[in-house]
Amino acid sequence: LAKTTQPISMDSYEGQEVNITCSHNNIATNDYITWYQQFPSQGPRFIIQGYKTKVTNEVASLFIPADRKSSTLSLPRVSLSDTAVYYCLVGDFETGANNLFFGTGTRLTVIP
Amino acid sequence: EPEVTQTPSHQVTQMGQEVILRCVPISNHLYFYWYRQILGQKVEFLVSFYNNEISEKSEIFDDQFSVERPDGSNFTLKIRSTKLEDSAMYFCASSEDYRTNEQFFGPGTRLTVL
Numbered sequence: 098l099a100k101t102t103q104p105i106s107m108d109s110y111e112g113q114e115v116n117i118t119c120s121h122n123n124i125a126t127n128d129y130i131t132w133y134q135q136f137p138s139q140g141p142r143f144i145i146q147g148y149k150t151k152v153t154n155e156v157a158s159l160f161i162p163a164d165r166k167s168s169t170l171s172l173p174r175v176s177l178s179d180t181a182v183y184y185c186l187v188g189d190f191e192t193g194a195n196n197l198f199f200g201t202g203t204r205l206t207v208i209p
Numbered sequence: 210e211p212e213v214t215q216t217p218s219h220q221v222t223q224m225g226q227e228v229i230l231r232c233v234p235i236s237n238h239l240y241f242y243w244y245r246q247i248l249g250q251k252v253e254f255l256v257s258f259y260n261n262e263i264s265e266k267s268e269i270f271d272d273q274f275s276v277e278r279p280d281g282s283n284f285t286l287k288i289r290s291t292k293l294e295d296s297a298m299y300f301c302a303s304s305e306d307y308r309t310n311e312q313f314f315g316p317g318t319r320l321t322v323l
Binding site (some may be wrong): 129133135138139141142143146169184186188196197198199200201202 | 215235242244251252253254257267298300302309310311312313314315316317319
């Protein structure tokens with residue numbers, strides 16, 4: 098499993114764009130990059146997944162450079178309700194039942 | 210929107226007692242999982258389940274743990290003889306297919322062992 102490293106915490110003001118970078122130097126060829134969000138006392142929630150370049154959905158964008166050794170989750174115009182822990186996960190789901198291995202994540206605090 | 214449900218939301222038990230945590234995965238999903246999160250720590254994988262059998266389990270999932278899909282809708286986690294260190298939030302998750310990292314998590318059951 099590729100090890101991931103992301104900042105322990107970040108603060109942002111409401112309305113700003115937030116970029117959380119995750120490094121995964123040992124990512125394997127078949128690995129995908131997935132981000133989850135977790136609010137206090139709730140289960141994690143899938144945000145976005147990508148393999149290379151850029152992926153965008155209604156919630157976030159994911160930027161992956163050509164070497165895939167890092168990725169950046171971008172949250173546009175955050176609100177107070179985006180305060181949560183964000184997890185970067187790397188893994189290959191093609192080979193069987195995919196068990197998610199969470200790190201400590203990045204605790205994002207949005208300030209009014 | 211379909212969702213994973215879990216009962217009870219909070220379970221308090223005495224050390225050494227058996228507990229059963231229940232989950233109803235999303236109806237068309239085929240893969241089921243249990244995770245746990247000790248207060249203030251990271252989410253840890255326990256077990257995955259497919260086609261009525263365990264696919265993978267972690268080192269945490271020892272002989273005190275078992276899983277079952279007793280009917281077409283429920284998925285249960287049993288802890289035979291609870292220990293103080295089993296106190297945690299237990300999350301059930303399901304996914305439509307293994308070829309995805311998108312798992313849908315339930316709200317969790319908070320287990321407190323006294």
